[in-house]
Amino acid sequence: MADTSPAPNEAHAGTAPMVVARSVRKHYGAIHAVDGIDLDIRQGELFGLIGHNGAGKSTLFKMMLGLIPITSGEIRIDGAAVHGADFRAVRRSVGYLPENVVLYDNLTGLETLHFFARLKRVPPQQAMAVLERVGLAHAAKRRVREYSKGMRQRLGFAQALLGTPRILFLDEPTTGLDPEAIRGFYAILRQLRSEGVTMVITSHILAEIQERVDRLAIMSAGRIQACGTVQALREAMDLPLSFTVRVAPEDFATVRAALGHLPVSSIEAGETHVTVQCRRDAKMAVIDALARLDDRVLDLAIHEPSLEDVFFGFAD
Amino acid sequence: MEIAQITTIAGKEFWDRVRNRWVLAVALIFTAFALVIAYFGAAQQGAVGFRSIEVTIASLVSLVIYLIPLIALVLGFDAIVGERERGSLDLLLSMPITRGELLLGKYLGLAGALAFSTITGFGLVALVLSAQLDLNALFHYFGFMASSVLLGCAFLSLAVMLSAFAADRTRASGLAIALWFFFVLVFDLLLLGALVVSGGQWGGELFPYLLLLNPADVFRILNIFSLEDVRTLYGLATVFPPTLAQPWLLGLVMLGWIVLPLAVATWRFRR
Structure with a gap:
């Protein structure tokens, strides 16, 4: 495994890690979906996670969000263990965009955000501002069933931005977005990074992620095969x-x-x-x-x- | 447990059913059936028009006992498994909400929609009949409405429980139908069969208590025993010990039928 090089985002270097994973395993019977992962992601870092389908990325993501139990090991997000009693408070500052996000067709974009805002205890007035940020203000009062795939993806991203997230987990976030929307999406990510928001992102479009992440981890067969900056990985591979x-x-x-x-x-x-x-x-x-x-x-x-x-x- | 999270989920479930006209449709079905039964229930005997509240309720009970469990099971069978299969469950659970709160919120929202339909549907009929009903009759009718709500809540609780267990929506719907067949059609036949085959030797003493194992039977007893004229008609007075035939006691049993499946569902959903 390549050496983990320091995050290039100097502004936040030296701050406490937002994500710490130690010897994390997830076994389904004989299948080792995640097989001993150690990871540190610092505050303000834009961290990429890549790997083939079935490499264990989504399983790792779900464990980081506390959605599935960990077989062994420990994951701490913003200092709290994901299955600990104090993780509920941390969830308020966690944004999550699942792969192929599914929203409620019968609600309008604005109602969707109001619903998630209430669950996150965020003032509902924030909903409109977030819709503007992702470029959906014009469709705020349309039902989600009338949204295109790209619009649904942007609405999914909008709900992740509700509140003041300290960390964002974005699973294949640019699926269904056109090139212009992808540029807009990464412009928002850059802005968020300058505000100190930590982001963990997965993508299959490697050329796209390569230009934009501070560091990345390559997953295969439930393990992290290499982790570092793009440059460090190139050098390590020679x-x-x-x-x-x-x-x-x-x-x-x-x-x-x-x-x-x-x-x-x-x-x-x-x-x-x-x-x-x-x-x-x-x-x-x-x-x-x-x-x-x-x-x-x-x-x-x-x-x-x-x-x-x-x-x-x-x-x- | 945070009440605000439960009410947010419950509110969404309830308003979803109001918006997609589910509440309206079910209320109209109840109103239509209740009116037809109240006015034409005795048509076979050549009489048309409202007769007595006792006969009306007795006819309504035999209808509601089929209808409400079916409606409740259909309403609740995909509460959890549906969210899981559509893929919206992960996003919900990434919010600051526990699985227990999510399940309870879903149940309360759906129960609210079902109760609202039941009360408005049958309540409308009470308004139409109000000129012909005295205070005592109204009391009985409201008792019938309240027990119908409890019956719906009990079967909804069973539906949510199987929704927490089922691997997919198809299996959940199959299980829901099976549950309906068992409690509404098969259960009484099995009891009676056991009683007859053993010549009354088996289960005779136990019989009234075994009836409590079926929320549909509890509902039937609850309504019959509140109507003095009809209870002798059904002959149940002879097999049912008066100590057990207390409305509050039967109400408690019904409450048990609501709480227990929900507790099992929560246990399962948390695993």
Whole structure:
């Protein structure tokens, strides 16, 4: 397992952890859905949880929310054990958006929020402000049954924002949102993070989460296989970098010769370019060698390994 | 236990049933049946029109004993399993509410809707008949209404209990129908069968007490024993010990039929 690197969100670094999991297990008979997880998520952190279906993400989420009992181990949210008597008070400052959120079709958007506001002991007047924040004010008085999937998702997000949540659990929150709505959604998350709200988010759209989370954990077979910043995970994996070097076909051999003495793992010639793969620590040497070829290099692109590469590297 | 959380859930359940016209529909069914029975109950004997409150109530009892358990079971069978199957239960339980509060809130909201329908439905008939009813008759009629509410609450409690146990809605609905068959149709036949087969040897002494094991029978006894003229008609006076035939005692038994299944449901739901 990769080292857990510190959260990059310096403003809240050093504050007490909002989520602490110690040796958490969830067994259903012989099936070990979650099999010994240790995790610390600090206040103000935007933390991503990724993994294949059945990796144990949702089970872990549900245990963190106290929805299902823990077989062994302990989870503390904001200092309170999830199955302790004082967790009820903590729930008031927890927002949860389940995967494929199901709301009540017969209520309007506003009535839905009034209902959840009453359960959270939040003044109902807040409902309209929250609807405005997620861009649903115009549909406040329409029945949820008339909402599109994206609108339902935004309403689900709105109920999670009721009150002054200190921590948000968002399970696949951008499902059904169009690209513009996804941008708007992450703008709200950035705003919340600047207010010190801790967020735990799962997503299957890895490219989307990769740009936005402070740290992430990769889950597979009920365990956390790796945890850290995207950069730290890339380095830990030591995945090869890839260069696309555009040169005239007659210069292919020159490129090959220039890089021959460097620790490159492969050099392949295409129709208009050469693809070079090398280890991360050879990156500067390769750039230097290509720079010496002057204007024979027509163009150059460097490809960092994506989180998908990291993800499949760890999780398979 | 926080009352505010219970009333929030109960309020939602109640208003859901008002909004989707469930309350109105059930109240209208009760009114229609009660009026038809009050005015045309004796049509087979060639007479039409209101006769006496005793006969009217006796006819209503035999109708209500089928209808109310069915309505209550249909109303409550998906209270918990429905939320679970739709996927809305996790979100509800992530709120600052306990499982006990959620279950009680759901029960009270549904019971409120059922009680409101029963009282308005039959109450409307009491208003229509009020010119023909003296104080004593009105008292009996209100007794019938109150016991109908209790009968509904008892079967609703059973419905919520099976809803907490059932794995899915389909099984819950099947169990609800089975429960209705058992208590409304099979139970009395089994008792009578045992009595007849054993030539009265088995269960004779026990018989009245065994009737208390069925809320539908408690409801029937509660109404018959409050009507002096009809009790002899049914012949039950001979088998039922007067010490047991106290309305308050039978009311308590009915309360037990409400509390016990709810307690079992809460125990199950918390696991």
